[in-house]
Amino acid sequence: MKYSIYIIFFSFIFLGCEKPNPEAQKQNLSGYWEIKTVKMPDGEKKEYTINTVVDYIEIKGDSGTRTKVSPRFDGTFRTNGISENFTLKIEDDSLRMYYKTPFDAWKETVIKAEDSTLAVINRDNKIYTYSKFKKFDFGKE
Numbered sequence: 001m002k003y004s005i006y007i008i009f010f011s012f013i014f015l016g017c018e019k020p021n022p023e024a025q026k027q028n029l030s031g032y033w034e035i036k037t038v039k040m041p042d043g044e045k046k047e048y049t050i051n052t053v054v055d056y057i058e059i060k061g062d063s064g065t066r067t068k069v070s071p072r073f074d075g076t077f078r079t080n081g082i083s084e085n086f087t088l089k090i091e092d093d094s095l096r097m098y099y100k101t102p103f104d105a106w107k108e109t110v111i112k113a114e115d116s117t118l119a120v121i122n123r124d125n126k127i128y129t130y131s132k133f134k135k136f137d138f139g140k141e
Contacts, residue, residue: 022095025113026088030059032069032077032133033118041125054133062088064097075135 034054038046056067056077066084069077086097095110097120111127112119118130 020110020112022090022093022110025095025110026059028113028115029057029064029110029118032056032071033130034133035128036131037127037129039127039129055130059088064088066099071133071136073136 032054033056034051035048037048040046053068053070054077056069056079058065058067064086066086067079068082069079071077084099084101086099089096089098095113097108097110099106099108106123108120108122110118110120116132119127121127
């Protein structure tokens with residue numbers, strides 16, 4: 001009996017430590033994402049309850065674009081036309097997004113990319129957590 005408890009305990013530990021698959025994460029990046037929280041390096045957490053702008057991420061192969069868009073009540077989106085291009089690379093068993101603009105270059109490491117949740121850490125060690133954006137629903141029939 002005592003040994004079976006140890007086996008169950010260690011099974012949970014090993015299953016809980018399973019690293020995410022970067023290739024699978026890549027498949028979940030595309031879509032409309034709204035920011036939910038930002039966790040600062042000192043542990044402080046900022047929550048976002050209302051967003052007027054969401055990120056639209058589109059992946060094609062090993063590259064993609066990220067565009068800030070504003071959702072409209074009719075279900076469409078408005079953009080200012082500015083997109084940031086990035087390339088995807090798998091390094092150290094992690095998926096990384098490399099951005100480069102005429103003004104700067106940086107990377108973000110994907111911590112989690114699932115169907116409804118995206119979390120990345122940037123060069124300042126800030127963790128951004130997003131959820132899939134749900135279009136406005138006013139109960140139209």
